[in-house]
Amino acid sequence: MKYLKFLIPLIVFACSSDKVILLPEVSNAPVHEVLDLSPAYLFYDTTAVNGVELNRRNLIVSTNWLVNVDKRLTLKQAIPEIQFIQFKKRDAGMHKNEAAKNYYSCNDTGIKNLGFIDFTDVFYHTSDSAKATIRARETIKSEHLAAKVDALSRITVSNLEGSLNLEDFIAYLSAQPLPKPTNLVLNLSENLTFQDYITLKAALIETDSTVVTVNPNEFIY
Structure with a gap:
């Protein structure tokens, strides 16, 4: 139940926009619970510019960010979009929360639930x-x-x-x-x-x- 607040928005968003994100899979994610969060989505979309579409409308700068990246995207497609939202948070000024982190979401096959990988300090x-x-x-x-x-x-x-x-x-x-x-x-x-x-x-x-x-x-x- 501790993931319910995140899973429901993900399902609703995917259904309402008729788009689905295939999360990368790991067997042993280091983090399994993130509180006070807001999500961003990087869709694999062959009709979009460079084959990727970023939706960041739900991001709140003072929260932990969960970045959901489709596993089919290449780094060439995904990294510029990830850099873009990183810069937004790092340059947030007075609204910035120094304790807030950025995580990639993944499908942890070991527990059959979501797992997270911290990339807050990656440049x-x-x-x-x-x-x-x-x-x-x-x-x-x-x-x-x-x-x-x-x-x-x-x-x-x-x-x-x-x-x-x-x-x-x-x-x-x-x-x-x-x-x-x-x-x-x-x-x-x-x-x-x-x-x-x-x-x-x-x-x-x-x-x-x-x-x-x-x-x-x-x-x-």
Whole structure:
């Protein structure tokens, strides 16, 4: 019952607009309850510009935001819209609630209910934001591990030859020596689907944070 306040608006919205969002699936989302929330929707729509339609009419800046992204969208389609609403909240001024967070909604198959992934502190950088990308890369410490993700079956790590699939990549990260955690910088193909992205993020969240910390700057190429 604790999800009822969110599930009913989602069903009504989808039915009234004759549109449906296919949420990305994970088996172990890190968060299962979010209170004081308002939703945004990114629809997969082949008739819309760039194949994506954003509805953010219900967003209240002082609340936690649940961003519902169709898993079929690519990062090229979804990230500019996500950046747009991130900027709206970060630039909210006097109405801003510093404690409010942003979450991606997903279908947690492990509990057969909604799960959420926090992306409040993530800064996305695309080819359209060259100056911001340069500034962000300059802030990253020299001691870091870069991962280039062309696909979940093809992940290139900066200090390794060849490529890894996601399972081997996570195993490699988990085997990193202590005590200092590895600062991981993600470089993500714009052709990754949102399902691929959430699968990657969920796997990284499961990795021991004393071994690996994911840099908040994520680069889309």
